[in-house]
Amino acid sequence: GTNDWSGGSSMESFKANAQAYYDKLAELYPNATIIGITPIWRKDNHARNVGEFDDMCAELKTIIESVGGYAVNGVDLVPHDRKYYGEDICLHPNNEGFEYYANNLYEQIKQEMIKAEREARMRNRQRKNRSTGSISRLWFWLGVLTLVLILLYWVLFIAVDFGINQ
Numbered sequence: 001g002t003n004d005w006s007g008g009s010s011m012e013s014f015k016a017n018a019q020a021y022y023d024k025l026a027e028l029y030p031n032a033t034i035i036g037i038t039p040i041w042r043k044d045n046h047a048r049n050v051g052e053f054d055d056m057c058a059e060l061k062t063i064i065e066s067v068g069g070y071a072v073n074g075v076d077l078v079p080h081d082r083k084y085y086g087e088d089i090c091l092h093p094n095n096e097g098f099e100y101y102a103n104n105l106y107e108q109i110k111q112e113m114i115k116a117e118r119e120a121r122m123r124n125r126q127r128k129n130r131s132t133g134s135i136s137r138l139w140f141w142l143g144v145l146t147l148v149l150i151l152l153y154w155v156l157f158i159a160v161d162f163g164i165n166q
Contacts, residue, residue, distance in 0.1 A: 001060065001074075002039035002091070008050040011059065018063045026067040034069030035109060036060070040101070041075045043082070043090030070112050077104045 008014045025034060038057040045053035061071040077100065078084050084097035093101055 001037075002042060005039065005050045005053065005056045006048055008048070010049060011051045011055070014050045014056060015059055015063065018060055019066070022063050022067045022069065026069075034064065034067060035072060035112075036064035036069050037072045037077075037105070038064075038074040040078050040093070041080045041090075043085075070109075072105060072108045072112075076108075077101045 004014050004017060022034070022036065038060050039053075042053070047053075050056055057073070057075065061073070064071040078093050078097045079100060082090055084093055084100060086092045086094050
């Protein structure tokens, strides 16, 4: 994240390291939900060797999503105001800043879980509708077959029998 951005050599190197990390994480924990947090806002976010801060965050988001993870936008977690950061270069939040961080992180993860649950319900409904459609078609053809058999029975037995008795 931010340490690799501020001290890294190039965007290609940053991307390769981040991709290797998230690939390994997904390999080690294949059934886990991966939630990655992009770096939080920092006052000194001018371009570095790795590139622009926003570009680095966007690349990291793409990498997290490439392994099926959810990327939390860290820039939105703490207000961009010095009063929420320590006395350093506005890099590390103070207690009040971490309160924002925790609450906003909780809300973003909760919203993502609600969204994922909604999408799962929609997929299940679509599957059910496809299978219900198959069942409906099955009942339709069974009804047609039943009518054909009744008609065949009528023609072969009743009509023939009726014709013979007259």
